[in-house]
Amino acid sequence: MRNLIAAPVILLAVILQSAMISRIYLLSGIADLPLVMLAAWAMQEDVDSSWHWAIAMGLMVGFVSGLPWYVPVMGYIVVVALAQVLQKRVWQAPLLAMFTITFLGTIFINLLSFIVLRIGGTIMPVEDVLGLLILPGLLLNMLLAIPVYAVMRDLARWVYPTLEVE
Amino acid sequence: MALALGGYFSSASNVFTGSLVNLQAWFSTRFVAVQDFLTAPRDMAALQQRNTELEAEVADLQAQVIQLQQEVGETQILAALVDFSRANPENTYRAAAVIGRDPSPFLHYVIINRGSNDGILRGMPVVTDQGLVGRIDAVIADAARVQLITDPASLVNVRLQNAEVEATLGGSVTGDVTLDQIPQDTVLQQGDLVLTSGLGGGYPPDLIIGQVVNVRARDFDLFQQATVQPVVDFNQLQIVLIIVNFKPVDFSPLVPVP
Numbered sequence: 481m482r483n484l485i486a487a488p489v490i491l492l493a494v495i496l497q498s499a500m501i502s503r504i505y506l507l508s509g510i511a512d513l514p515l516v517m518l519a520a521w522a523m524q525e526d527v528d529s530s531w532h533w534a535i536a537m538g539l540m541v542g543f544v545s546g547l548p549w550y551v552p553v554m555g556y557i558v559v560v561a562l563a564q565v566l567q568k569r570v571w572q573a574p575l576l577a578m579f580t581i582t583f584l585g586t587i588f589i590n591l592l593s594f595i596v597l598r599i600g601g602t603i604m605p606v607e608d609v610l611g612l613l614i615l616p617g618l619l620l621n622m623l624l625a626i627p628v629y630a631v632m633r634d635l636a637r638w639v640y641p642t643l644e645v646e
Numbered sequence: 647m648a649l650a651l652g653g654y655f656s657s658a659s660n661v662f663t664g665s666l667v668n669l670q671a672w673f674s675t676r677f678v679a680v681q682d683f684l685t686a687p688r689d690m691a692a693l694q695q696r697n698t699e700l701e702a703e704v705a706d707l708q709a710q711v712i713q714l715q716q717e718v719g720e721t722q723i724l725a726a727l728v729d730f731s732r733a734n735p736e737n738t739y740r741a742a743a744v745i746g747r748d749p750s751p752f753l754h755y756v757i758i759n760r761g762s763n764d765g766i767l768r769g770m771p772v773v774t775d776q777g778l779v780g781r782i783d784a785v786i787a788d789a790a791r792v793q794l795i796t797d798p799a800s801l802v803n804v805r806l807q808n809a810e811v812e813a814t815l816g817g818s819v820t821g822d823v824t825l826d827q828i829p830q831d832t833v834l835q836q837g838d839l840v841l842t843s844g845l846g847g848g849y850p851p852d853l854i855i856g857q858v859v860n861v862r863a864r865d866f867d868l869f870q871q872a873t874v875q876p877v878v879d880f881n882q883l884q885i886v887l888i889i890v891n892f893k894p895v896d897f898s899p900l901v902p903v904p
Contacts, residue, residue: 544748609752
């Protein structure tokens with residue numbers, strides 16, 4: 481039953497991303513709310529469904545986006561893998577881990593998108609992509625990281641209350 | 647009495663009455679101030695309540711003003727689109743609202759609230775009253791995804807109205823659109839109008855795209871390039887028109903399979 485919370489949260493994340501966040505530009509970069517939410521969710525100790533979230537969220541974003549579906553799926557799986565690794569190593573500094581995951585995850589998913597589109601024949605100058613897309617998007621994701629982490633931590637405590645008591 | 651009537655005391659009486667008036671004024675102002683201080687709490691509470699009521703009323707009115715301004719804006723857009731469709735009766739249009747954008751910053755797509763249930767098919771051109779927006783890239787029952795002409799993968803065959811030459815127009819990650827494949831001997835000028843040529847069958851001919859703003863001609867290049875200012879403001883897209891009676895040409899059966 482706990483896994484049912486994934487459906488509304490993932491839908492809400494993708495709708496918010498498409499309807500609102502994608503319209504807020506910094507140069508040509510935009511924030512990636514699903515990525516930040518997923519990173520924050522995977523950071524929570526008691527959460528055991530982050531892999532399912534990554535696949536479901538990747539498929540949803542892939543469905544809405546013009547990107548090939550496997551790009552967000554792969555990107556989000558890597559984000560969860562990073563979160564699992566870092567959560568065990570820097571567990572006493574969750575915000576530091578959150579920033580690290582957001583940073584590395586954003587870089588990875590953007591580079592993956594760039595490579596796949598370049599292989600597909602889309603011409604994009606590297607300097608434009610780095611300076612106008614990836615770096616501004618990275619900054620926006622970092623700004624989102626703290627409030628999203630707080631919201632997802634509260635959500636995790638609400639969904640997994642018994643484990644926290646133990 | 648005689649001295650007073652004679653006017654000999656006038657200066658003394660002036661000084662006396664002036665002092666009395668000043669003294670009374672001093673007492674009066676102090677009394678009013680004390681009275682205000684003593685009666686203020688009751689009035690203050692009433693005023694605060696009234697102020698709260700008025701602030702709530704102002705907030706309601708402001709919300710109404712914003713809603714009405716939004717409705718006026720939408721009505722103006724719809725009126726312009728109706729005028730456009732009347733001025734171009736050769737096409738059949740279906741209006742759709744823009745409800746989202748692509749989640750990826752690399753792609754310039756918008757999502758509209760019309761789909762296959764409304765007769766929308768892949769490849770149909772999308773316009774506004776100002777000019778070309780893009781074309782339908784993917785369709786589901788009640789929504790569709792539109793590839794904008796600013797998308798880096800978009801390529802439109804165009805013609806320059808003044809120069810009477812054909813070229814290709816491509817997008818970029820930054821949203822700029824650039825003309826390419828312009829012959830070196832073509833004389834381009836700022837302000838030249840760029841229209842769809844209809845070549846290739848992807849778009850109907852003579853849809854306005856924008857104006858040339860900057861020309862790059864280098865002797866060692868095969869072709870000239872030019873930057874185009876689109877007539878459509880892609881950041882403010884709210885309502886678009888889909889040309890539903892246009893059938894794009896599918897070249898795929900003619901492409902030889904390796």
